[in-house]
Amino acid sequence: MARILAVTNQKGGVGKTTTAVNLSACLAECGQRVLLIDLDPQGNATTGCGVVKRGAMPTVYQVLIGRSTAAQTRLSSDFGFDVLPANRELAGAEIDLIDLGQREYRLRDALGSVREDYDFILMDCPPALNMLTVNGLVAADTVMIPMQCEYYALEGLTDLVATLKKIRANLNPRLEIEGLLRTMFDPRSTLTQQVSCELEGHFGEKVYRTIIPRNVRLAEAPSYGKPVIAFDRSSKGAQAYLLLAQEILDRRADRKRAGATTAGLG
Ligand code: ADP
Ligand code: MG
Numbered sequence: 001m002a003r004i005l006a007v008t009n010q011k012g013g014v015g016k017t018t019t020a021v022n023l024s025a026c027l028a029e030c031g032q033r034v035l036l037i038d039l040d041p042q043g044n045a046t047t048g049c050g051v052v053k054r055g056a057m058p059t060v061y062q063v064l065i066g067r068s069t070a071a072q073t074r075l076s077s078d079f080g081f082d083v084l085p086a087n088r089e090l091a092g093a094e095i096d097l098i099d100l101g102q103r104e105y106r107l108r109d110a111l112g113s114v115r116e117d118y119d120f121i122l123m124d125c126p127p128a129l130n131m132l133t134v135n136g137l138v139a140a141d142t143v144m145i146p147m148q149c150e151y152y153a154l155e156g157l158t159d160l161v162a163t164l165k166k167i168r169a170n171l172n173p174r175l176e177i178e179g180l181l182r183t184m185f186d187p188r189s190t191l192t193q194q195v196s197c198e199l200e201g202h203f204g205e206k207v208y209r210t211i212i213p214r215n216v217r218l219a220e221a222p223s224y225g226k227p228v229i230a231f232d233r234s235s236k237g238a239q240a241y242l243l244l245a246q247e248i249l250d251r252r253a254d255r256k257r258a259g260a261t262t263a264g265l266g
Helices: 016-029 044-048 060-064 088-099 103-111 131-139 153-170 190-206 216-224 236-265
Strands: 003-007 034-038 082-084 120-124 142-148 176-183
Touching: 003 016, 003 131, 016 034, 016 044, 016 120, 016 142, 016 176, 016 216, 016 236, 034 044, 044 216, 060 088, 060 103, 088 103, 088 131, 103 131, 131 153, 142 153, 153 190, 176 190, 176 236, 216 236
Parallel strands: 003 120, 003 142, 034 082, 034 120, 142 176
Antiparallel strands: none
C-alpha cells in the first residue's frame, strides 16, 4: 500500500516541484511504483516530466470534482512513474469545491482505489495554504518540506508547523512530518550554514542528511520535459536526488524493522 507524501511549503520557489518530479523519477529508478500528483494549477510538475497539457484531457481537477476517477486520469510518463496531471483549470477548483460536500476529503477519497497500485504517491502542492493544499494534506500520510536555508525560512516553517497541527487536530490525525529537505544549498554562504545548523538543532532526525545543492542542470531539465536523471545523470543535482531516494527507502526499512521489533515485544 502506497505511502502518500505531500511535498509542501507555502513559500514559492523553494524547490517543491523540482523535488516532487526528481524524487518520483529516482524512486522509480530504485524499482518503486510511483504516482506523482500535480496539485498546482501552474502545472509545472506535469510539464516537467514531459506530459503535454492538452485542453480536453481530464486532469486532477476532474478527479476532485468527481467527473473522472484517478485510474481513468493517470498517465504514464516516459520515466517509469505515473502522473495525475494538472493545468490552469485547477485554479477553479477552489470555488467549485465550495458547493461540494466533504470538500477537504475529495482527494483522499479519490486515491482510495489506486493506492494499492503504488509504493509511493507524491503530491506537488501549490505555494499557498488553500483548499488544494488542504486536500493534499488530508490525503497524505506525511509531509516533505523542501526549504532554502535563508533568513525567513525558519519563520515560514513556524507557520507551516502550526497549519500541520491544525490539520492533524481537525482533519487528518495521522499526518506526520516525513522530513525537511535543504534545497538549493550553497555551502559557501555563512548564513546558509547557520540556518542549516539551527534547523538540525530544532528538528533533529527529521532533517534529511541528503542536501540538494544549487545546480544549474536541475533548473535546465524541466525545459526539456525531463527529470534530471534522464537529462544529465552525472550532474550533482541528479546524484543528490538519487541519494535522497535511497535515504527515504533506508528510513522506511528502518521503520519497518522497528515496527516488527515493537510488535514482537508486544
Ligand atoms: P517551487 O515548486 O517550490 O515553487 P521550484 O521547484 O519550481 O520551486 O523551483 C524554483 C526555481 O528554482 C525553478 O526555476 C527551479 O528550476 C529552480 N531550482 C529548484 N531547485 C534548484 C536547485 N537545487 N538548483 C538550482 N535551481 C533550482
Ligand atoms: Mg511548484
